Amino acid sequence: MPLKPVRRPSTALVTAASRRPGAPALTAPPRDYTYDGTFEGLLTVLFTVYDWRAAPNSIQPEATAQTGLFAQPAHRETDEALATRVWEGLLKTMDPEARVRLYHVFLSEDADRELLIFRYVDLALRSVQDIAENYANADVRRVQRLAQQMFREKHRMEAFVRFEKTSDELFHATIEPDFDVLPLIAAHFTKRYADQRWLIYDRRRHYGLYYDLTRTDVVQFEVDRPGMKATDLAATVLDEREPLFKVLWQAYFDHVNIPERKNMKLHRRHIPLRYWKYLSEKQPREQRFVPINNKRPPTDANLRLE
Template sequence: MSRSLTPLTSGKRAVASQATGPVAARPTVVQLTNPPLDYAYDGSFEGLLTVLFAIYERKSAPNSIQPLGAVQGGLFAQPVQIDTHEATAARVWEGLLRHMNEEARTRLFHTFLSEQPDRELLIFRYADLAMRAGRDISDNYADENVRRVAGIAQQMYREKHRMEAFVRFEKTSDGLFHATIDPDFDVLPLIAPHFTKRYADQRWLIFDRRRRYGLYYDLHRTDVVQFETNAPQRTTDISATVLDEREPLFKLLWQSYFDHVNIPERKNLKLHRRHMPLRYWRYLSEKQPREQRFEPIKNKRPVQPGGPALEAGPDALPE
């Protein structure tokens, strides 16, 4: 399955799409009068958009839309395989702006990345409803499909935000900063702009071990990289033999910083876990087992009788 960081539009084409926006007069939508069919595609977003075009070209609503690797055919009917055509997919993607605004269209891409079992049919139903409504449907929460797409978009936003906040890099001996993640959704295409902008002065690789692909930035551009091996990876760590010799020190310094800014008296584990769920702790250096026992900084005088504790200054007496 091919992967891309942006849904079809890029460069001048993207600018043109945003400038055009939805128009007042909407084209007539083809009626799906032929018997329904089962469709199969290559599993890419471009492939799904090509399927949407084929549905209206054949005038046959979908019974199912399945990736080729998960096709379940019946005894008497086999799915119709639709080959991906990038020009057709781009035409469909740009044509959606005639029926919905930019934000609503982006929600469809997020729904695809959510990897919900019925995401293909959900995207079709939402797009078909938008085309036939004659008005904006993004706020029509009485419709189940609109509610689901909006809810998925919120989940994707939260996962994207947390990945941007909690990813921790390790430096290898050749100067590459590496991070392994295992998000619930396929958010790599969504976090690519953030890391490309924030870490533009260093080479980095973010690897999604569940989906076996990653993002690689070479100081000039960010590309999708595929990993062919099917061997399962049971840990998010990389071999210590390829790490920079100072990496253990960086980890120790980060843990020490976290310990010293912590205020034990104000500890609230319930609130802490709500803002930082347990499943993200695997990425954080400060949440890993301590290699050295924590020792508080001794920069306070004992509490004086009848008064508060005083900070130690240059004339403080040794304890």
């Protein structure tokens, strides 16, 4: 009697299953979790969810938490050791690129970001295969979409930041991005402007990045004064040559412009209107644009000797 072949699971599935720790069943009553609003705090909450076996009804920053009348919020203090343990443990269920996407989702400030990150992690823990390209799942699609939006915003900030030089040799720039991208652009500006002191201030979130020629630090700012314009910077603080630099930049922008190829619809697509208030070339002209005379072909009158 011939023997029937035994079907064995593929090597890929065996490898994936062996490296995935799995997740315990969340059998305890659901809880409303609060944390300090930091990414490390959220990772601490993720550890607590599985430690307590209690799924989250909600996960909210403590400062803005809204709970039901009879809800019992479970606040978790940030534990750096537990946060590191969770962050490193995520590599057992996802590749480094997918893990970074979770950090980008957190920086997106999406209203549902905490629960979205939990659902994504929980799905990864309970799946035998990698879920990064499982676009049939709504949470996977949402994570991917937010990560793409963060990438576009990061790229735009790296291109659209305009510095002003102050009298003490500090280059200052103000931004107001849709997402919290300062942590993502720090490495770019630290590398590109390593020979000068600079400060990039996020006016919407009231903090900034400061580079002092040796390292880049996060610095906190007080709330802006009422009535203060987005681009206000005291004239006495600026370098005396700064207005000239602005005029030169605007002149350069005007001279490289080709009016016959003007396409404002395409222009707004690449440089949205919300960025214009921080771009020197989009500010009112302090000097009227005059074409450069030496670009015109010579005439007999120009060549006539006196």
